[in-house]
Amino acid sequence: MAMGATAGGASGRSRRLGGMNEINVTPLIDVMLVLLVIFMVTAPLLTTGVEVNLPKAKSAPMQADDTKLLIIVTADEHVYLGKDEITGAVEERLSNNPRLKEEKEAYIQADESVKYGAVLRVMAAARTAGVEKLGMITDPLEVK
Numbered sequence: 822m823a824m825g826a827t828a829g830g831a832s833g834r835s836r837r838l839g840g841m842n843e844i845n846v847t848p849l850i851d852v853m854l855v856l857l858v859i860f861m862v863t864a865p866l867l868t869t870g871v872e873v874n875l876p877k878a879k880s881a882p883m884q885a886d887d888t889k890l891l892i893i894v895t896a897d898e899h900v901y902l903g904k905d906e907i908t909g910a911v912e913e914r915l916s917n918n919p920r921l922k923e924e925k926e927a928y929i930q931a932d933e934s935v936k937y938g939a940v941l942r943v944m945a946a947a948r949t950a951g952v953e954k955l956g957m958i959t960d961p962l963e964v965k
Contacts, residue, residue: 874933877959890921891958892947894931898939911943915950926954 874896892915893901899908907914915921927947931940947955 877933890918890924890927892927892929892943894929894935894940894943896932896934898935900943912946912949915946915952918950921950921952925952926956927952928956928958930958 891903895901899906900911901907902914902918905914921927929940929943929947931943944955
């Protein structure tokens with residue numbers, strides 16, 4: 822009789838432990854769907870900036886990285902650091918920018934109709950401010 826009680830106790834215990842061998846993923850799916858909706862709503866709001874007609878050039882597409890520091894030169898030769906206009910004191914504002922000092926990398930986005938001299942002055946100011954990696958952003962040519 823003692824033998825039957827022990828066997829019954831062991832089988833009851835193993836039944837309890839063996840019952841939960843699957844993970845319930847429904848809460849995880851719910852969280853992922855909520856995050857997806859949040860990103861879908863906020864993504865269009867993040868693409869605001871200064872309107873610039875970029876020159877067309879045949880080149881390999883560059884990976885878009887919104888975290889890089891962007892210097893914009895418009896057609897009327899106004900200079901922006903991100904969204905802030907720095908036309909009057911380009912060199913001073915670039916040299917005082919803590920992010921530029923740390924990363925030492927920036928990208929210039931110049932309008933197609935801006936004079937070469939204006940872009941060159943911005944490039945020189947960036948170099949004077951300590952930029953070691955300076956990239957140019959263009960629109961790729963459409964191949965038909």
